[in-house]
Amino acid sequence: MKNKQQKRNLNPFWIGSFFILLALFPPFFLSQYWLHVMIISLFYVMMASSWNLIAGFTGQVSFAHAAFSGIGAYVSGMLAVFLGLSPWLAIFVGTGASAFLGLGLGYLCIRMGGIYLSLTTLGFSEILRIIITNEDQWTRGTMGLQTPGFFAEYSKISYYYLFLIATILLLIFIYKIIHSEIGLTFRAVLNDELAASSSGINTVKVRILAFTVSSAMAGLAGGLYGHYLMLITPDIPSLGQMFLVLAMAVIGGMGSFIGPIVGSFLLEILSEYIRIYGEYHVLLFGLVALVMARFAPEGVVGIWKRRWGKRWLS
Amino acid sequence: MGETVAFLIEAKGLTKSFGGLRAVKGVDFHLNAGEIVGLIGPNGAGKTTLFNLVSGIYPPDEGTLSFRGMEISSLKPFEICRLGIARTFQIVRPFLKMSCLENVLIGIIGRSDHREGREAKEEEARNLLKFVGLGGHEKNLANNLTLIEKKRLEMARALATRPSLLLLDEVLAGLNPSEILQALELIEILRTQLKVTIFWIEHVMGAIMKASDRIIVLDQGQKIQEGKPQEVVNNSKVIEAYLGESDA
Numbered sequence: 001m002k003n004k005q006q007k008r009n010l011n012p013f014w015i016g017s018f019f020i021l022l023a024l025f026p027p028f029f030l031s032q033y034w035l036h037v038m039i040i041s042l043f044y045v046m047m048a049s050s051w052n053l054i055a056g057f058t059g060q061v062s063f064a065h066a067a068f069s070g071i072g073a074y075v076s077g078m079l080a081v082f083l084g085l086s087p088w089l090a091i092f093v094g095t096g097a098s099a100f101l102g103l104g105l106g107y108l109c110i111r112m113g114g115i116y117l118s119l120t121t122l123g124f125s126e127i128l129r130i131i132i133t134n135e136d137q138w139t140r141g142t143m144g145l146q147t148p149g150f151f152a153e154y155s156k157i158s159y160y161y162l163f164l165i166a167t168i169l170l171l172i173f174i175y176k177i178i179h180s181e182i183g184l185t186f187r188a189v190l191n192d193e194l195a196a197s198s199s200g201i202n203t204v205k206v207r208i209l210a211f212t213v214s215s216a217m218a219g220l221a222g223g224l225y226g227h228y229l230m231l232i233t234p235d236i237p238s239l240g241q242m243f244l245v246l247a248m249a250v251i252g253g254m255g256s257f258i259g260p261i262v263g264s265f266l267l268e269i270l271s272e273y274i275r276i277y278g279e280y281h282v283l284l285f286g287l288v289a290l291v292m293a294r295f296a297p298e299g300v301v302g303i304w305k306r307r308w309g310k311r312w313l314s
Numbered sequence: 315m316g317e318t319v320a321f322l323i324e325a326k327g328l329t330k331s332f333g334g335l336r337a338v339k340g341v342d343f344h345l346n347a348g349e350i351v352g353l354i355g356p357n358g359a360g361k362t363t364l365f366n367l368v369s370g371i372y373p374p375d376e377g378t379l380s381f382r383g384m385e386i387s388s389l390k391p392f393e394i395c396r397l398g399i400a401r402t403f404q405i406v407r408p409f410l411k412m413s414c415l416e417n418v419l420i421g422i423i424g425r426s427d428h429r430e431g432r433e434a435k436e437e438e439a440r441n442l443l444k445f446v447g448l449g450g451h452e453k454n455l456a457n458n459l460t461l462i463e464k465k466r467l468e469m470a471r472a473l474a475t476r477p478s479l480l481l482l483d484e485v486l487a488g489l490n491p492s493e494i495l496q497a498l499e500l501i502e503i504l505r506t507q508l509k510v511t512i513f514w515i516e517h518v519m520g521a522i523m524k525a526s527d528r529i530i531v532l533d534q535g536q537k538i539q540e541g542k543p544q545e546v547v548n549n550s551k552v553i554e555a556y557l558g559e560s561d562a
Contacts, residue, residue, distance in 0.1 A: 181423050181432070184412075188420045191409035198369055198403075200395035200424020200475050 012175075023164055027157045035156045041268040042163040043225045046170050048248040048260035050217035053174060055246075056255035057183065058210045059190035061114075063242055064105060064121035065218050067128045068098045070237025072219025073226030074132060074139060077147040080227070082138075087150050091223030095216050102215020106208040113193070125239060133234045144233040147226055159228050166224055170217060175257055177213070186210055190255075240282055247282075247289040253299025262300055322347040322479060322511050323399075327377035328367055330360075337363040339535040340377070345479065350505055350512045352522040352543070355532035356556055361515045362404055364532065365481050368513075369401045370394040381479075395424060400477035402468040404484045404515070408456040415452040417467055418442050421474025442470040446500070461488060469500075473508075480504065482514035486521055494518060498525050523547060531555065 026038055051065045076094030079085040085093070105124055109117045132139045139145055151158050177183050185206045188196040197203045226232040235241060244267070252263020267285060274281045296303055321344040330338045338360040345351055353361050366372050368379065370391040379387040386394055400421075409417050418439035422430075430438075443449055446466040451459070456467055465485055472480060482501075486494050498521060504510045516522040522529070523543040531539040531546060533555040539546055546552055 181419075184416055184419060185423060187412055187416070188409050191411055192407050194371065194391070195403070195407040195409065196420065197391040198371070198395055198401055199421045199471055200392050200426065201420060202390075202392050 020168060027160050032156055035160055037269060037272055039156065039160055039163050039228060041265050042160075042167045043221055043228075044245065044248055044264035044268050045167050045261050046221035046224075047218060047245045048252065048264045049171060049174055049257075050214045050221070051245055052249045052254055052256075052260045053177065053186075053217070054210045054214040056249065056259075057178060057186040057190060058207055059113075060109070060207060060211065061118045062121040062211070062214075063118055063239070063246075064125045064128075065214070065245055066239070066242035067121075067125040067237045068102055068215040068218035069222030069225065069241075070128060070132065070234070071101055072098045072222035073232045073236050074145070075219075076223035077145050077226045077232045078138060080147050081145060087148055087223075087227045091220060091227065094223040095219040098219025098222070099212050099216035102219075103208065103212045105215070106211025109211070110204050110207065122239070125237065125242065129234050129237050129239075132237060139232075139234075142234060144231045147230055147232060149230050150227050163224060163228070166220070170220070171257075171261070174217075178257060182206075182209070240279075243286060244282060247285040250289045251285070251292050251299055253301030254297075256298070256301050259299050259301040266300065321345065321380075322349075323368070323379070323381045325368070325377060325379045328364070328374050328379065329376040330363055330367055330372055330374050336535050338367065338374075338532075341532070341535075341537050343530055343537065343540070345511055345513055347478070347511055348505065348509060349527050350501065350514070350525060352526035352529045353513060353515045353532065354517075354519075354522060354529060354546075355538075358534075359532040359555075360535040361532055362483060363535075365401060365483055365513075365515065368394075369399060369481060392424065395475050395477075396426060398476070398478040399481065400472035400475045400479075401481035402465065402472055402483055402485060404487075406461065406464045406468055408459075408464050408467045408471070410457040411455060413453050413455055414443055414448055414459070414467055414470075415439050417456050418470045418474045421471040424475050439470075439474065442474055443467075445473070446470045447496075462493065473504075473510075477510060479511045479513065482512060482516075484515055484517065486516055486518045489518075494521050497521075501525060 027035060030038065047065065047069060051062070054060045054062055072091070072094035074094075075097040076087065076090040079090040079093055080087050105121065109120055112120060133141050135141075136143070150162060178186070185196070185201050188199070188201055189203050189206050193203050222236060225236065248263035248267045249260040250263070251267065252261065253259025271281050271285075274284065292299060298305070324344040326342050328338055328341045329336065341364060353364065355361055363372070367374050370386070370389050370393070374387050377387070378385060381394075381397055381399065384397075386397065389397075409420065415436065419435060422435045422438055440452060443452060446469050448463060448466055448470065451463070456464060459467060469482075469485065486497055489497060501512060502525070505512060514522070526543055528541065529543050529546040530537060531552050538551050538555060539549050
């Protein structure tokens with residue numbers, strides 16, 4: 001019994017190590033263009049996985065996730081531009097700002113569930129985007145804010161490894177959370193909030209915690225993204241971005257650890273191939289996400305699990 | 315205030331309205347530690363609403379509710395649960411997409427006791443599942459259980475919070491006679507071995523009359539009778555409430 005359990009516990013560790021090892025090689029054979037695609041994919045992995053933490057695990061379908069990445073990007077970018085702060089430090093201030101605002105918004109949404117929470121976060125997201133667009137003294141509006149990068153000498157390879165390390169650390173953190181007691185309480189709140197509360201779970205605290213942690217993660221991802229692109233525009237906190245992240249999590253498989261990771265790579269790489277159709281690719285992803293939500297709510301990973309067993313996917 | 319402390323729980327003038335409907339009107343009752351008290355009444359009498367008031371799901375509009383001499387009517391459900399009042403639901407509410415073991419673990423985590431490790435908690439959860447007769451179902455999703463198994467799972471989850479007062483909302487409904495006997499045995503063990511006070515709603519009259527020390531009868535939101543099972547059964551008001559006024 002004990003032996004069997006240990007074997008099961010080791011499995012995700014080895015699988016994880018295998019993929020991390022695999023991820024070390026792309027810079028040696030990928031072109032600059034595809035390296036860029038990989039970096040963007042890693043950004044989306046961070047976004048979709050952290051969104052999954054609130055939407056997939058506590059059932060709070062927030063539309064403010066892109067907005068929180070925008071807060072991370074703009075706070076970090078403005079600190080670097082106006083105060084000359086090192087981007088390495090500034091991203092942590094940006095992360096903190098996202099966490100703080102996430103706490104506030106999470107607190108506001110306590111009594112809301114379902115569509116009301118979604119609408120409130122949607123409103124927050126749009127308000128933020130409008131403020132950023134209009135306060136062009138500080139944000140340069142739609143022109144975009146030029147920010148310094150992380151490295152003195154620009155190199156996609158360095159950025160790739162930076163994003164890889166950040167993504168791995170973030171994923172380990174998420175994995176730890178969902179497999180801890182806190183993760184169990186997240187799922188209890190998702191399943192039945194009243195029953196959870198009647199079983200001694202402080203559901204308000206659980207929901208706010210999820211919101212804050214997830215927002216902080218989006219802030220970190222946004223900060224990294226801004227200093228990689230070296231140009232921060234209101235596209236980062238836009239709803240288009242939000243729906244892309246949502247589609248990635250839904251198509252990959254909400255409520256599972258692997259789902260959003262698979263979804264992010266799948267959609268980002270796919271979108272490079274259908275880029276010629278312009279903005280229509282978001283429309284296509286929306287449609288696919290809708291079809292998935294109706295017929296395969298557990299996403300690509302869910303379909304995989306059903307067909308080939310679930311050895312390493314939980 | 316000396317006399318209040320003597321009761322495990324005491325309610326005075328509990329009232330709750332939903333819009334124009336007064337579901338519970340000025341109900342007084344008390345429970346002594348170690349008692350098994352039945353709550354009966356026709357459909358819509360306010361029994362479940364009374365449970366929801368005691369477990370903190372609704373705050374009462376009027377009245378006081380004290381548990382071990384402490385006023386609890388303004389507390390939230392999780393705070394009331396941590397004080398030692400657990401419940402099951404008439405329409406079962408297990409965490410459907412979680413395993414049976416995880417369902418019970420939530421009750422244990424709900425105690426918010428950080429001294430125990432995960433291993434000890436899982437062991438305790440496994441024992442509770444065995445206790446309610448769900449041994450071997452640890453990894454099953456709650457959704458895959460039958461209704462009766464779901465009721466048992468809810469009972470295990472409630473017991474995991476280590477309650478001193480357990481509110482059971484129609485746990486016997488839908489059980490066959492031999493299952494009812496098993497359930498009654500379980501309830502007796504709860505009282506004698508775990509020293510749990512039990513307050514239960516039941517429509518299976520034979521069972522509730524046999525197993526309860528006292529019966530409280532609600533009708534249209536008001537307490538119409540209280541006493542030993544035999545006294546209650548023969549009371550004319552109670553018969554009237556259930557069967558309507560007699561012509562004789």
